[in-house]
Amino acid sequence: QKEVEQDPGPLSVPEGAIVSLNCTYSNSAFQYFMWYRQYSRKGPELLMYTYSSGNKEDGRFTAQVDKSSKYISLFIRDSQPSDSATYLCAMSAGGGADGLTFGKGTHLIIQP
């Protein structure tokens, strides 16, 4: 079983829809959770950062962590064509960013 699982997609949704992106993981020691957005041929950009369980909201983005189910989600409300990108989840047990484990990313397409 891989440490972090993420559906590669592509996930195609119409503009304005609510998008749900998800990752599952197996290491119960993970307690730091991040979402990155990566446009084609660009570096990943940190979108959301959460510690332990719960929700965090930033504008149209909501990150949700369920440690009991080992499941994290990123919701995008009122999706825009500019949200089309690959979204990577990342997580760590602590001790520094060298311990980050990344998902392989979900390719999201927002249709105008």
Add this chain to the structure above:
Amino acid sequence: SQTIHQWPATLVQPVGSPLSLECTVEGTSNPNLYWYRQAAGRGLQLLFYSVGIGQISSEVPQNLSASRPQDRQFILSSKKLLLSDSGFYLCAWSAQDEKLFFGSGTQLSVL
């Protein structure tokens, strides 16, 4: 604010040629620095990280090496490139926490 610069954006090199990719960080002191490679379908692979000048940790033994000659400068090198070295190379930095900030990347094609 902190910024990270990585160049070049695109590089085409023949097999057997040397490589030098450079990365610099501005607006912070004593950052942790990282080199990643991203291959299609394989995700992000940590190659090297450094917690200080001259301190390099290698995650994957291979044809590449890294150096940190100055506090905010990180260099990825190879003496002789292989076809398998092709990929998208990313430099990144962090403070002493879990948040990682990436550069814009270098697409390396070895022909």
